[in-house]
Every structure is written in structure tokens, then in C-alpha cells.
Amino acid sequence: MSNKFIVVEGSEGVGKSYQIKIIERYLIDNKIDYILTREPGGTNFGESIRDIILNDDNNTEELTDSLLFYASRYENYKKIILPALDAGKTVVCDRYHYSTLVYQGIVGNNSSVKAIHEIFDAIYSKMIDHIIYLYTTPKESFKRISKRSVTDKFESRGLSYLEDLSNAYELVFNGMKNITKIDTSEDKNITKDNLIKSLDKIFKKK
Ligand SMILES: Nc1ncnc2c1ncn2[C@@H]1O[C@H](COP(=O)(O)OP(=O)(O)O)[C@@H](O)[C@H]1O
Numbered sequence: 001m002s003n004k005f006i007v008v009e010g011s012e013g014v015g016k017s018y019q020i021k022i023i024e025r026y027l028i029d030n031k032i033d034y035i036l037t038r039e040p041g042g043t044n045f046g047e048s049i050r051d052i053i054l055n056d057d058n059n060t061e062e063l064t065d066s067l068l069f070y071a072s073r074y075e076n077y078k079k080i081i082l083p084a085l086d087a088g089k090t091v092v093c094d095r096y097h098y099s100t101l102v103y104q105g106i107v108g109n110n111s112s113v114k115a116i117h118e119i120f121d122a123i124y125s126k127m128i129d130h131i132i133y134l135y136t137t138p139k140e141s142f143k144r145i146s147k148r149s150v151t152d153k154f155e156s157r158g159l160s161y162l163e164d165l166s167n168a169y170e171l172v173f174n175g176m177k178n179i180t181k182i183d184t185s186e187d188k189n190i191t192k193d194n195l196i197k198s199l200d201k202i203f204k205k206k
């Protein structure tokens with residue numbers, strides 16, 4: 001069983017954090033050596049950047065946010081992701097460069113961000129083995145986020161923003177290779193079964 005780089009992507013409240021716990025359980029049960037990292041974040045530098053970007057008081061431009069995301073991502077990639085892959089570990093990453101394309105590029109309608117994606121996509125997507133794309137309806141996302149006591153800058157933008165995010169994710173991921181789309185609208189056990197099936201495929205257990 002060779003090590004993999006797995007990216008978990010999707011809009012707000014689709015269940016990335018929740019499903020990643022199931023992925024971790026799967027990796028532990030199967031004795032697969034792994035690390036979990038997240039975007040923005042990963043390194044101490046990245047976590048500091050995360051605090052700046054997600055703070056609603058910083059009224060920053062889409063391109064400013066994107067450049068910060070990219071700074072955080074490059075550190076995470078060089079210092080955490082690549083060394084772990086080189087050491088034979090599986091890497092699970094909560095969000096990746098597709099988030100910047102979706103949020104700031106497509107929904108934020110910023111052509112510079114889209115151009116930056118084109119440049120960096122060659123670097124970042126090269127190492128990815130599989131994308132787990134989680135999806136639920138924008139209404140369901142909204143319901144789930146509304147239950148949170150603390151929401152960040154992006155989570156607090158309302159239903160129409162969630163609809164835009166959802167459409168943009170479809171646009172980016174539709175027809176892409178090495179991707180599994182999992183609907184999390186259903187019962188958590190159904191989602192879990194689908195997730196486990198896709199992990200079995202990724203790790204060629206079946
Ligand atoms: N099938 C499901 N899969 C994942 N989460 C679900 C599901 N059904 C309901 N939920 C709930 O939706 C919320 C998802 O939140 P979270 O995992 O933090 O999303 P994200 O990290 O994508 O923003 C959790 O409160 C979880 O209990």
C-alpha cells in the first residue's frame with residue numbers, strides 16, 4: 001500500500017472536518033502512517049496567516065486574501081506536505097488551492113486570482129492522488145453553519161454566497177479525474193459508507 005496525498009474539498013458546513021475524523025480512523029485502523037494538515041494553516045506561520053484572513057475586521061481585498069492563502073500554502077507544501085510524502089506518509093489536507101480558486105477567483109470574480117491558479121496549479125495538483133469533494137445543498141450548509149456559535153468571515157456571508165460557492169465548486173470539479181464526490185445531505189452512516197468505499201479504492205484494498 002503506497003502512501004497517498006488526499007485533499008478534502010468543499011463549501012462551508014459540508015462536513016469536511018467531520019469526515020476527516022472518519023478518514024483518520026480509517027488510516028489508524030489500517031495502520032497507515034499519516035499526517036493531517038489544513039489550509040490555511042499547517043505551519044505556525046500558516047496558522048498566524050489563518051487568523052488574519054479569517055478575521056472579519058480585516059476588510060481585505062480578494063487578491064490580498066489570495067496572496068496570503070498562497071503564502072501560507074507554499075510554506076505548508078514545502079515544510080509539511082512534501083517532507084511527509086517523501087518520508088512515505090499519507091497526507092490528508094483539509095482544503096487546498098481549489099478553495100482559493102473557488103472563493104476568491106470565481107465567486108470573488110477576480111481574474112488575477114484565476115491567473116495565479118493557472119500558474120500554481122501545475123505545482124500543487126501534481127502531487128495529489130485523490131480529491132474527496134464533499135457536497136450538500138446550500139440550504140443544508142446554511143442550516144448547519146447557523147448552528148455554530150462562532151462563525152468566520154466566509155461562513156457569515158449568507159445563503160446566496162453559499163449558492164455561489166456550491167456552483168463554483170461544481171464548475172471546478174465537474175469532469176476532473178481522481179475525484180470522488182460524496183453527498184453529505186443524507187444520513188451520516190450513508191456518507192460514511194460511501195467514504196469508506198472510496199478510501200478502499202484509493203488504497204486499493206478492494
Ligand atoms: N452526512 C454528514 N456528513 C458530515 N456532516 C454532517 C452530516 N450530516 C450532518 N452533518 C453535520 O454537519 C456539520 C458539518 O460541519 P463540519 O464538518 O465542520 O463542516 P466543514 O468542515 O465542511 O465546514 C456537523 O455539525 C455535522 O454533525
Ligand SMILES: [Mg+2]
Binds near residue numbers: 018
Ligand atoms: Mg471544517
